[in-house]
Amino acid sequence: MPSPSDPLGRARQNVIYRAGISGITPKVPTEAGRLEAAARRALLRRPGGRRAWAYIYGGAGSGATMDANREAFDRRRIVPRMLRDTSGRDLSVELFGRRLPAPVLVAPIGAAGLITRDADLDVGAAAAERGLPYILSSQGSSPMEATAAAMDSASTTGSAPRWFQLYWSKDEALVDSFIGRAEAIDADALVVTLDTTLLGWRPWDLDLGSLPFTRGVGIAQYTSDPRFAELVAERVATDVEDEPVTVTPQAVRTMLEMARNHPGRLLDNLRAPETRAAVQTFLDTFSNPALSWDNLATLRERTRLPIVLKGVLHPDDARRAFDNGVDAVMVSNHGGRQVDGSIGTLDALVRIREAVGAEPTVLLDSGIRGGADVIKAMACGADAVTLGRPHLYGLAIAGRRGVGEVLDNLLAEIDLTLSLSGVNSWDEIDGSLLS
Template identity: 60%
Template sequence: MTTTPARGAGIDRLNAIYRAGVLGRRPAVPTDFGELERRAKKVSSAKAWAYVAGGAGEGRTMRRNREAFDRWAILPAMAAAAVERDLSVDLLGSRHTTPLLLAPVGAGALMAEDSDLLIARAAAATDTTYVFSNQGCSPMEDCAAEMGDASRWFQLYWSKDEGLVDSLIRRAEAIGAGALVVTLDTTILGWRPQDLNLGSLPFSRGIGIAQYTSDPRFQEIVRERLAAPSEKAAVEITPGAVRTLLDMSRNHPGGFWDNVRSPEPRASVETFLDIYSNPGLSWDHLATLRERTSLPIVLKGILRPDDARRAFALGADAIVVSNHGGRQVDSSIASLDALVAVREEIGPEPTVLLDSGIRTGADVFTALALGADAVLLGRPYMYGLALDGQRGVESVIRNVVAELDLTMALSGTSDIASITRDHLAEQHG
């Protein structure tokens, strides 16, 4: 990754927007999260919005993620002469221009066609590490090709098929992934009423399974499934069933009409739903990773201090403190609250990232002050994607980084290491 630090990103962004304003031009992507969310909802389908914006159960975890940030206030230090800011950080042996990464978000095509490719281009254009989703809509090889030498990591969902796990890892290595991010908190889907009330699961229509349909081991499993004798259950023919078949055919590799006539798209969807994630995932499985890859290993979904301690004892290079954006367990602890407890338990040295609840540059500052080495941004960049494609993702990234830079300048911090707990005051009541 490029090692030139982002100096003056905030001033540059302010100047660009205000100069455009002189010409009567306003930002296509709102600079505040509330308006960004409102506009993105207007241009999104009900199914897309339910999947991307929705959470588990009654939404308590999502609310707690935000309330946790509200409990901390920034304490700016004056006359600190922070004229230049260096936003760069070292992560897993590489220098990153900023402490912001793009979180893996599955089924992005719900928000925009060619979603993963557009996000990849935006990440490369802003020198931001993109964590490719295992539930992506474009094969990882295609996304990597869009990024050139820019930094990317790969998220892994641990399949029931160990051969598929190995195949995905080999492909991640081949595309130059900087780390393997193993998601631990989605061995089964959580209770998501917004999706359930619409009867909508994008994967059942072939959306978000491109890493699988492009994988040689997965293709082998599908062929075995098709060759095996089976009693075919009667399928009720309804308009919805026809639309689903057409969606499967459209989202499957190859020609549309060939896919309509082939049993393969449906078999691929059924195979994916059967094996994509392993409910029996255990620490014994994770202990095999060091034998299976030379990539840095990041375990995502850690909320308990004892799990954090065990992850590092097992040989993980980093962890992501995350509750999956509030999408898996309703009434879970907020990720930011978990970060505080985890950091107190394991000390300052291990690499810890924070995911879930990050909306603004001020949020990034708060997370860094509480012990995160970097953060992952999720929903905001997806909303930018919905509004303005690649440029929308770039705008969201630049806005968050710009606000972080300005917050650092106004709080008297000149680099990421100087952002400490002393710059925060806990709010009570």
């Protein structure tokens, strides 16, 4: 982080403006709409880019929930205060005993390997360079151990903050295995995703007949897991009959991609029954529509990590979560990807904060696009936010450097907007800052 004499926002502006003297403009756009458009252009130029863009950008149904997320932010307006000394700004917050440079976490997004095979390594390293936590996805494209190692190598402190997102599988032993691995990589928290017990109706993917997991993209946490390997071996040994596949040129390309994404040598994977069995085993086990509060009640005995429930939108669910001893809830509608016509997250956050009071830790996911959004979320009662699609847009444009530039721009905009609103720290922010 820059020194007080070189504030974060001004330092970032200076980097860009100094380059502009030589006619060099940012490859990664600084405005949310242009960033999205640049990422779309970058992906559509690549083989398989239409499928990648559909999965990353698309929402559920008509996209009304994505619109609701943005509308909730746009409806609230900051009312800046003047003539306040803001020269001593402090963006840091404390979460689960760790001081973070800003109230920003990099959200988990499954199948980021659609953009680049090493997506999780690049995103994790870029976050670690800035001291921001990366929430490693269960649907990651690299094993969590490899991502943690890449983050520690990139961190200036040698121990990068990271959380792990758990999708509760139908196989309880696999759940325990994931939890144990998350503890072994020193995750700071376990984020249990509640809103994806089934995949939502996603026309962007459906119209292309595209689900990345069927090609082995986004299942690296599973294919690197000892318990999952047992499940695959059991499937192969019992000769489970899978759905027949119509043989077409595309089916052959899919099998080749599946083999490339499976651990081991390509030729061996093409011959081995385990390659297709791994994909089928994942599809059979990864989601659990029977998940209930009874399952959650067992979690405290199964992990020493702080527990965050992700996907909470109703005040009654938030109250019940804290009554059951969880450490935080994350207000999220999965970026509008699960239920069409759902409530916007910022509106849900206000209701939940009113219901649970000031003390419990409440995080906001879905809809954050810029620094002003972060300030609005904090004013509405969030303790921190997660950034989702934008960091993948940066990855699509310029790889690891692109992720870093998106994060740098977000942090700079937070700093400048905080100062221009007459605020030095998050302790000074509440709903009175908003109209």
